[in-house]
Amino acid sequence: MIKIAIVGATGYTGGELLRLLTNHPKTEVTCVTSHQSAGEPLVSRHPFLKGQYTLDLETLDVDKISEKSDFVFVALSHTTAIKPVQQLIQNGKKVVDLSADFRLDSAALYKKWYAVEHTAQELLQNRVYGLSEVYRDKIKNSSLVANPGCYPTGTLLPVFPFLKKGLVDLDREIIIDAKSGVSGAGRSATPKTHFPEVNEGLLPYNIGSHRHLPEINQEITHFSGQPPKTIFTPYLLPVNRGILTTIYLPLNETLTQSQIDAVLTAYKSEGFIRCIDHPANISAVKGTNYCDISAFETPSRRTVILISAIDNLVKGAAGQAIQNMNLMMGWDESLGLMTPGLFP
Secondary structure (H helix, E strand, O other): OEEEEEEOOOOHHHHHHHHHHOOOOOEEEEEEEOOOOOOOEHHHHOHHHOOOOOOEEEOOOHHHHHHHOOEEEEOOOOOOOHHHHHHHHHOOOEEEEOOOOOOOOOHHHHHHHHOOOOOOHHHHOOOEEOOOOOOHHHHHOOOEEEOOOHHHHHHHHHHHHHHHOOOEOOOOEEEEEEEEOHHHHOOOOOOOOOHHHHOOOOEEOOOOOOOOHHHHHHHHHHHHOOOOEEEEEEEEOOOOOOEEEEEEEEEOOOOOHHHHHHHHHHHOOOOOEEEOOOOOOHHHOOOOOOEEEEEEEOOOOOEEEEEEEEOOOHHHHHHHHHHHHHHHOOOOOOOOOOOOOOOO
16 A cells, blocks of 8 residues: 655545545555645545545645655646655655646747746656556656646547557648537636636637647657647537547548558557547546547548547546556556446
């Protein structure tokens, strides 16, 4: 049994980590922190966890956290995780960071998109990008994993098998249309995420400038060796959770439906990826760590339409983080993650 700390436990992602870890047979949560709610019972911020935890929220004190835990999930907002992650690694802890602070390879690129200097550049050279099914072997040997963003997870998993086989025409534009539930914006309400503003609407936002775009481009470049031409448009769906991503992937040769299906057999042994023969639906993955992928040929057969569905809070955040922890600890990566989905 290892002891777990969650830094930034009161957000949606922190709550989801706590929910999922109640089913994990090899972990015990021993420390939870909150900047604004320190001193309050954890369940005062997460009433749905009453009866599961008796912990009180603490201030962020890295040395105290290190004394109480073996493994740390850092679920802080972007630009605030760098220093505590650096200190936790110095204290010999294994860390999964769920912010964007260690996702990008380049400190210069990080500064461009997040408008602050990266003060732990040495860790960027040693951290592993935590797309579990793709970088599994590297994750197993890492002490710092940068958990991918939700949009990149929903995009990269369907695209990867086609890139691996060299089937993508990277001289043409990859078009990504992704729609996310409102929980992806975090727990602090803003006018754009306030219920009356979101309900019965469908809003595109950060068109061509979303911070997940460089992350997507970075990983496609790693897969292929060539920077892609990517058009990425995210939308805000009036639902609580889930991301539906439609990718129009240009091919450098014609592929029939049966050939497309054969490419996706690369995932046939993956426990958390389900390749299906009908359009993916976010309702089928709600509350789970699954990524459902469907794929369709086009009349020209020079573009494949890929559709993926994930729960942004699970496979797009907390679930993948636990999957990465399992890999880092040498455990079965499905531990704590095999609960059935939520329906309706």
